[in-house]
Each structure stands twice: as C-alpha cells, then as structure tokens.
Amino acid sequence: MNDDITDGTRRTLADAIAMSTSITAAETTLDALPSIDERRLPLTARIYGALCLMVGLVTLPMLVLVIVDTVDGLDMTDIRPTLTFILSCVHAAVLVANSAALIVFGVLLVRNRRRYAARWAYALIPLTLLEGLSNLELYGLGPSLLPSFAQLVLLVVISVVADPTLRDERRIQRALRRLDERDRLEAEAKIGMVGRDLSGRGYIALDFFNLFWVFVVACVVGLGIETVYHFVMYHGEWQDRAGLLYGPFSPIYGFGAVLLTVLLNRLWDSNPLLIFIASAIIGGSFEFAVSWFMETAFGITAWDYTGQWLSVDGRTSGRYMLMWGLLGLVWVRLALPRLLKLINRIPWQWRYSLTVAVFVLLFVDGVMTLMALDCWYSRAAGLQPGSPVELFFQRHYGDEYMRQRFQTMTMNPSLTGRM
Known part of the structure; x- marks a missing residue:
C-alpha cells in the first residue's frame, strides 16, 4: 500500500x-517574442511612407501657392457664396489638411514609429474619405476619385499591419498555436476580454476589426428598427428602406454606430444624461451632414423634417435628435458590450479571412450603389448615357428600379453643387 x-x-x-x-x-x-515597438515595419510599408512624404512635400506648397494666387485674383466684392464656391473652398481645405497629414504619416513610417503611424493612419482615413466625398460632390464619379480610393485602401492595410493591438493579437495567436493553448484564449473571448480597450481610456479597442463588425451589425439592425418603426407609425405600410443596391443594409446606421462608438468610447461609464445629450448632438449633426451630402452630390432628398419641432433646414429635428440620444445611450450601455462579446466569438482561424470577405462584398455593394446613383442623377439631369458603364446601369438599374429600391428618395439635379 x-x-x-x-x-x-x-x-x-x-x-x-x-x-x-x-x-x-x-x-x-x-x-522571447520581440515587442511591437521593437519589430520593424515591412519594407513595403516604409517605401509607401517615403512616397507619402514626397507627395506631401510636393503637393502642400503647390496647393498653398494655387490657393494664394486664386484668392489674390478674386474680386472680393463680387464673390457670391454659391454652393459650388463653398464646396470648392471645403475641398481645397481638405486637400491641404490631407497633404500636411501625409508628411507626418510618411515620416513616422520611414522612422518605423509603428504605434504612432497606426494612429495617424486612423486619422488619415476620415480625411481621405472627406477628400473623396468633396471630389464626388464637385465632379461626380470619375477617374479623379481613383487617388483617394487607392490611398484609402493602402491606409486600411497600413493600419492593420501597424496597429499594436491587432499585431499583439496575431503575435499571441502564433505563440498559443505553438503551445496548444487556444482553449484559454477562447475562454477569455467568452468573458469579453478580447477586443476591450486595455489602456482603460475607453470600453472598446478602436481597431479595424471591431469597428468593421460594429458597422455591419448596425447596418442590418438599424434597417430592421427603421422598417418596424415605419410599419407601426404608418399603420401597416411596408416600405423598402435599404440604403444599398443589394442586401438588408442601411449604411447611415452603420456609419452612425461607428461614429457614436468612436466619440463616446471614453464616456461609456459616464453619467447617462451626459451620454444621452452627447448622442443627441452627434446623431443630429451626422443626420444633417448625410442629408446635405446626398443633396449636394446627387440631388437626392431622402427625408424632410420641415415643420417639425426644432427642425434644422428639414435635415434633422428635435424629435429625431431625442431618438438619437436614446439610441446612443442604449448602444453604449447595453448593446455595445454584448456586441463585443458576440463578434469576438468568431473563431480565431476564421476571423481575419471572414472579415476580409465580408468587407470586399460590402465594398463592391457600396461602389455599385454610388455608380447607380450617379447614373440615375445623369439621366435625371437630361444627359444621355454614352459609356458602356452608363448603358449597363440604364439597362439593369433604370429609373423605375431605383425608385422601387430606394423608395424614400426623390431626385432633383438642380439641388447639386456639381461643376
């Protein structure tokens, strides 16, 4: 014994x-694995940084000289603040800001400042979007949008490569794979630790993976809420309120959710009244901006709140600002924590490939939608389709199809600020 x-x-x-x-x-x-700050960026990233630096150093002085020369040649007494003039000024300001930011971003990439380069990449993404949107408002869809599109794609790639949080995830994955400890990682995901902002400054880590799935889920859920709301308010009337050519997606709710997540991330545990007020202001401003862009770029009116309480040019109102405030409070306090746990249940071996696949599908859907809207605008403006692309959209996405798909939208080309 x-x-x-x-x-x-x-x-x-x-x-x-x-x-x-x-x-x-x-x-x-x-x-034994080197820290994120010790590991050098790939050579291609540093080459891209050098190109960004060169482009910024060349374009910034040229833009400033052109703006100064244009202003000197203007007769200030005869200037009329037309919509096209205002859009041109906004576009010039965005170009200058983008060029200056490219210089800083390029220096950080060349000097291998990974952490700061990732932050500047995230800052440059909305700047690049603004540049593309202002270009679209002035000139419509065309080759002039290609530089903004290429820069946006490269910035997304650089942010994913350089972002320390995403790099840490991949680094830990490789180590755990070698040590056969994936069960421990999945257990952490189930209790909601993966995807959290470990710095303590906010609730969610503001990386591409988290924000992309916030956008996707909000697109679908937001469309469902709006459809049910319309059904109840209009006594059983069903209306197609989708915002893209294909699928049950409403991008205004997707972008709105991303905006609320980014701007309210540090307020997630603050006073509920503060979150409510901030959400109402952010949501109302966002709704106003989207309405203004759709009108100036395509002549589209998707909603009109004229005559409602606290209506602001018919683009937003006090009623809907209160709804945005309530949605923001529910989003930050209740929905976001549960959504973070849900999206981090995506198996580790699938999460990046699945994210890329869904991103590509939504991106193609978005580009097709913009092209269909642009061709719809051209037909409404009396321009005859001449290119194969325009003929394709006239044949497959004609006026009747567009009115049925986007039932809340009306088209008036005279409202645009295009040149």
Missing part, C-alpha cells in the same frame, strides 16, 4: 513538474 501511495505521489509530482515546465515554456516563448 505504501508503494501505491509512493507511486501516486510520484505521478502527482511528475504531473506538477510537467505543468510547471509547460507554463514556464509558454511564458518564455511569449517573452
């Missing part, structure tokens, strides 16, 4: 030593 006890004790000790050795090996492997 003593021999049995001795054997059992030996086995227990052996198992304990093996477990300790495994844990020590895991810690050693993780510690």
Whole structure:
C-alpha cells in the first residue's frame, strides 16, 4: 500500500513538474517574442511612407501657392457664396489638411514609429474619405476619385499591419498555436476580454476589426428598427428602406454606430444624461451632414423634417435628435458590450479571412450603389448615357428600379453643387 501511495505521489509530482515546465515554456516563448515597438515595419510599408512624404512635400506648397494666387485674383466684392464656391473652398481645405497629414504619416513610417503611424493612419482615413466625398460632390464619379480610393485602401492595410493591438493579437495567436493553448484564449473571448480597450481610456479597442463588425451589425439592425418603426407609425405600410443596391443594409446606421462608438468610447461609464445629450448632438449633426451630402452630390432628398419641432433646414429635428440620444445611450450601455462579446466569438482561424470577405462584398455593394446613383442623377439631369458603364446601369438599374429600391428618395439635379 505504501508503494501505491509512493507511486501516486510520484505521478502527482511528475504531473506538477510537467505543468510547471509547460507554463514556464509558454511564458518564455511569449517573452522571447520581440515587442511591437521593437519589430520593424515591412519594407513595403516604409517605401509607401517615403512616397507619402514626397507627395506631401510636393503637393502642400503647390496647393498653398494655387490657393494664394486664386484668392489674390478674386474680386472680393463680387464673390457670391454659391454652393459650388463653398464646396470648392471645403475641398481645397481638405486637400491641404490631407497633404500636411501625409508628411507626418510618411515620416513616422520611414522612422518605423509603428504605434504612432497606426494612429495617424486612423486619422488619415476620415480625411481621405472627406477628400473623396468633396471630389464626388464637385465632379461626380470619375477617374479623379481613383487617388483617394487607392490611398484609402493602402491606409486600411497600413493600419492593420501597424496597429499594436491587432499585431499583439496575431503575435499571441502564433505563440498559443505553438503551445496548444487556444482553449484559454477562447475562454477569455467568452468573458469579453478580447477586443476591450486595455489602456482603460475607453470600453472598446478602436481597431479595424471591431469597428468593421460594429458597422455591419448596425447596418442590418438599424434597417430592421427603421422598417418596424415605419410599419407601426404608418399603420401597416411596408416600405423598402435599404440604403444599398443589394442586401438588408442601411449604411447611415452603420456609419452612425461607428461614429457614436468612436466619440463616446471614453464616456461609456459616464453619467447617462451626459451620454444621452452627447448622442443627441452627434446623431443630429451626422443626420444633417448625410442629408446635405446626398443633396449636394446627387440631388437626392431622402427625408424632410420641415415643420417639425426644432427642425434644422428639414435635415434633422428635435424629435429625431431625442431618438438619437436614446439610441446612443442604449448602444453604449447595453448593446455595445454584448456586441463585443458576440463578434469576438468568431473563431480565431476564421476571423481575419471572414472579415476580409465580408468587407470586399460590402465594398463592391457600396461602389455599385454610388455608380447607380450617379447614373440615375445623369439621366435625371437630361444627359444621355454614352459609356458602356452608363448603358449597363440604364439597362439593369433604370429609373423605375431605383425608385422601387430606394423608395424614400426623390431626385432633383438642380439641388447639386456639381461643376
């Protein structure tokens, strides 16, 4: 019997030593990996940084000289603040800001400042979007949008490569794969630790993966809420309120959710009244901006709140600002924590490939929608389709199709600010 006890004790000790050795090996492997700040960016990223630096250094002085020369040649007494003039000024300001930001971004990439380069990439993404949108408002869809599109794609790639949080995730994945500890990582995901802002400044980590899935889920859920709301308010009338050519997506809710998430991230545990007021202001401003862009770019009116309480040019109103405030409070306090746990249940071996696949599908859907709207505008403006692309959209997405798909939209080309 003593021999049995001795054997059992030996086995227990052996198992304990093996477990300790495994844990020590895991810690050693993780510690042996170089930190994010120590690892150099890929050569292609640094080459792109050098190109950004060169482009910024060349275009910024040229833009400033052109603006100064244009202003000097203007007769200030004869200037009329037409919509086209205002859009041109906005476009020029965005170009200058983008060029200046490219210089800083390029320096950071060349000097291998990974952490700061990722932050500037995230800052440049909305600037690039603004540049493309202002270009679209002035000139419509055309080759002039290609530089903004290419820059946007490269910025997304650079942000994913350089972002320390995403790099940490991939680094840990590789280490855990070698040590066969994926179960522990999945357990952490189930309790909601993966995807959290570990700095403590906000609730959610503002990386591409999290924000993209926030956008996707909000597009679908927002469309569902709006459809049900219309059904109830208009006594059983069903209306197609989708915002893209294909699928049950309403991008205004997707972008609105991303905007609320980014701007309210540090307020997630603040006073509910503060969150409500901030959400109402952010939502109302966003709704106004979207309405203004759709009208100036395509002559589209998707909603009109004229005559309602606290209506602001018919683009937003006090009623809907209160609704945005309520939605923001529910989003930050209730929906976002549960959504973060849900999206981080995507298996590790699928999450990046699935994200890329869904991103590509939504991107194609968005581009097709913009092209269909642009061709719809051209037909409404009396321009005859001449190119194969315009003929394709006239044949497959004609006026009747567009009116049925986008039932809340009306088209008036005279409202645009296009040149």
